[in-house]
Amino acid sequence: MALDPLTLLTMTIALALAVALYLALEWRTVQEPALLFWSAAFALISIGSTLALLRGSGLLLVGIWFANGLLVASHWLFYAGVARFTETRLGRAWGLVLVIWLAMLLLPEGPQWSKIMLVVNSLLIALITIRASFLLRPRGKSLGAGAAQLRFVLLGHGLFYIAKTFPVLVPGTLIDLAAFRGEIIQISLVEGVMALMLIALSMTGTVRYRREKRIERLAARDPLTAMYNRRALEARAPHLLDAASCTRPGALLLIDIDNFKLVNDLHGHGAGDRLLVALGEMIRLALPEGALAARLGGDEFVILLRNTSRAQIVELGEGLRERFRALAAVSFSTPQAVTLSVGATLFDQPPASLAALIEQGDVALYQSKRDGRDSIRLVDRTAHAEPLAG
Numbered sequence: 001m002a003l004d005p006l007t008l009l010t011m012t013i014a015l016a017l018a019v020a021l022y023l024a025l026e027w028r029t030v031q032e033p034a035l036l037f038w039s040a041a042f043a044l045i046s047i048g049s050t051l052a053l054l055r056g057s058g059l060l061l062v063g064i065w066f067a068n069g070l071l072v073a074s075h076w077l078f079y080a081g082v083a084r085f086t087e088t089r090l091g092r093a094w095g096l097v098l099v100i101w102l103a104m105l106l107l108p109e110g111p112q113w114s115k116i117m118l119v120v121n122s123l124l125i126a127l128i129t130i131r132a133s134f135l136l137r138p139r140g141k142s143l144g145a146g147a148a149q150l151r152f153v154l155l156g157h158g159l160f161y162i163a164k165t166f167p168v169l170v171p172g173t174l175i176d177l178a179a180f181r182g183e184i185i186q187i188s189l190v191e192g193v194m195a196l197m198l199i200a201l202s203m204t205g206t207v208r209y210r211r212e213k214r215i216e217r218l219a220a221r222d223p224l225t226a227m228y229n230r231r232a233l234e235a236r237a238p239h240l241l242d243a244a245s246c247t248r249p250g251a252l253l254l255i256d257i258d259n260f261k262l263v264n265d266l267h268g269h270g271a272g273d274r275l276l277v278a279l280g281e282m283i284r285l286a287l288p289e290g291a292l293a294a295r296l297g298g299d300e301f302v303i304l305l306r307n308t309s310r311a312q313i314v315e316l317g318e319g320l321r322e323r324f325r326a327l328a329a330v331s332f333s334t335p336q337a338v339t340l341s342v343g344a345t346l347f348d349q350p351p352a353s354l355a356a357l358i359e360q361g362d363v364a365l366y367q368s369k370r371d372g373r374d375s376i377r378l379v380d381r382t383a384h385a386e387p388l389a390g
């Protein structure tokens with residue numbers, strides 16, 4: 001069954017309106033501004049297609065030139081949305097597209113002008129759409145699977161609009177925008193309906209993918225220090241722990257603030273929070289390449305090292321201990337010094353689990369606390385273990 005242009009146009013109006021509403025609702029949940037641009041773009045397509053119905057009543061300026069112009073404007077909004085999504089600045093030159101569109105409102109009617117209108121319109125849409133697809137190319141960090149889909153859908157849509165200009169330029173091709181007749185119009189409408197669905201699907205996919213990644217990132221982080229939390233460490237540790245061997249031992253450093261409660265009690269919880277953030281930053285800056293760090297909770301932090309040695313553990317632990325002691329001393333006055341205790345364990349066999357390793361670290365940490373705090377205790381569990389170091 002062949003669908004006539006009017007039926008296709010009516011389908012376009014309904015579909016574009018539904019997509020505009022859907023994207024607006026999606027925006028309410030996701031709060032991604034690109035969705036608002038895209039929703040407005042689909043609303044414009046719906047308005048433009050409704051106006052296009054008026055050409056049958058002889059309202060050619062509104063029904064053809066203005067309606068087709070809205071199609072250009074809607075693609076421009078697609079592009080603005082993609083620019084927002086990819087955090088790209090829109091150049092001023094892109095405003096020219098709207099100027100050309102306004103200028104086209106002045107075109108007189110007639111089949112020849114229909115052709116010129118169609119070519120200029122198509123090239124503008126192709127330019128905008130291909131540029132939008134270009135913005136979605138992978139750069140450094142991936143924009144995700146949804147963005148890759150959107151990129152190819154927009155590219156295909158742009159190439160279709162370029163291809164559309166070729167038959168228009170062949171002498172004798174029938175294009176009568178006023179009577180709404182001709183094969184190109186028919187093909188354009190079918191492509192339009194398909195593109196509407198594909199673009200809308202890939203747009204929501206793009207935004208949802210980013211949202212899921214953001215939620216994943218947030219779920220992996222401790223909100224105060226932005227370090228990995230225990231769950232994130234558990235997910236990432238096995239890779240590092242399994243790499244331990246006699247020639248490439250691994251280590252865990254369990255770090256706990258001494259007398260931290262005094263900071264909270266005497267200077268307020270906010271001061272305690274600032275100290276935790278400062279320690280997190282200190283750890284982050286001291287972290288060797290390939291190491292992992294996390295805040296386990298409260299005032300307890302952990303570092304996992306790969307391919308390390310006793311000397312490296314002591315150097316790292318002592319460095320942190322000294323810097324933290326100096327920082328706490330100048331920041332807060334307390335009856336007892338606010339310092340760091342570090343319990344470390346060196347291993348050359350993959351441990352049974354991260355929890356088991358943390359338990360071993362706890363034993364060393366307890367020794368430090370019991371012996372007066374402000375120190376590092378190391379338990380060497382390698383085959384060539386030397387006596388405990390202090």
Ligand SMILES: Nc1nc2c(ncn2[C@@H]2O[C@H](COP(=O)(O)OP(=O)(O)OP(=O)(O)O)[C@@H](O)[C@H]2O)c(=O)[nH]1
Nearest residue numbers: 256257258259260261262264269270272273298299
């Ligand atoms: N400011 C702040 N305090 C916290 C946070 N989480 C836990 N705490 C506090 O950290 C303190 C940790 O307690 P402990 O480790 O037993 O106290 P401590 O004074 O460091 O004692 P030692 O470790 O034995 O030296 C408690 O007072 C908790 O209320 C947080 O996110 N922010």
